[in-house]
Amino acid sequence: MTTHLAHPPPTRSAGVIEILNTSRHEIALVLYGIVVLAHWLEHVAQAAQIYLFDWPVPEAGGALGLAFPWLVESELLHYGFALVMIVAFFVLRHGFGGRARTWWGIALGIQFWHHIEHLLLLLQAWSGVHLLSRPVPTSIIQLVMPRVELHLLYNAIVFVPMVVAMVLHRRGEDAGEPQVRCSCARVPSGG
Numbered sequence: 001m002t003t004h005l006a007h008p009p010p011t012r013s014a015g016v017i018e019i020l021n022t023s024r025h026e027i028a029l030v031l032y033g034i035v036v037l038a039h040w041l042e043h044v045a046q047a048a049q050i051y052l053f054d055w056p057v058p059e060a061g062g063a064l065g066l067a068f069p070w071l072v073e074s075e076l077l078h079y080g081f082a083l084v085m086i087v088a089f090f091v092l093r094h095g096f097g098g099r100a101r102t103w104w105g106i107a108l109g110i111q112f113w114h115h116i117e118h119l120l121l122l123l124q125a126w127s128g129v130h131l132l133s134r135p136v137p138t139s140i141i142q143l144v145m146p147r148v149e150l151h152l153l154y155n156a157i158v159f160v161p162m163v164v165a166m167v168l169h170r171r172g173e174d175a176g177e178p179q180v181r182c183s184c185a186r187v188p189s190g191g
């Protein structure tokens with residue numbers, strides 16, 4: 001019988017990914033969850049400003065957007081955040097197994113499309129050439145749904161499967177899977 005290392009010597013980035021999916025998976029998921037939730041709540045706040053308080057759409061920038069309007073106006077920033085989310089979804093997925101991994105993958109897939117929509121917006125903002133000659137940069141699904149509502153929806157339908165994945169993972173539903181080597185699952189107290 002041959003003996004071999006369970007894992008090849010990691011490169012630096014592989015080492016970071018390994019750590020983020022094992023000993024630091026739990027804290028990485030908590031921090032990422034907070035960032036994603038905070039971002040989504042900004043979209044909820046923006047919708048509330050429009051629907052509950054009748055603010056004109058250009059003035060409804062969520063909470064942070066009131067203090068820092070460029071946060072809302074910069075297509076590059078919107079795209080950058082969507083891209084960071086894609087990277088986080090890819091990096092943190094290794095520590096999931098079973099149904100939790102499936103749900104995480106669903107969130108990743110929806111976010112990937114969301115990020116493509118932001119890429120289209122960014123390219124239009126840079127080029128000045130807008131989809132169907134619309135007066136403002138316009139993404140594909142935006143042809144059938146206004147931008148504020150669309151991105152509120154996008155962030156919701158990414159957040160929900162992400163939370164389902166985290167709950168299943170936290171419950172230890174995937175604890176028996178070989179790739180799950182983190183401390184996220186609640187250990188039964190036995191008491």
Ligand SMILES: [Zn+2]
Pocket residue numbers: 021025026095169182183184185
């Ligand atoms: Zn974990």
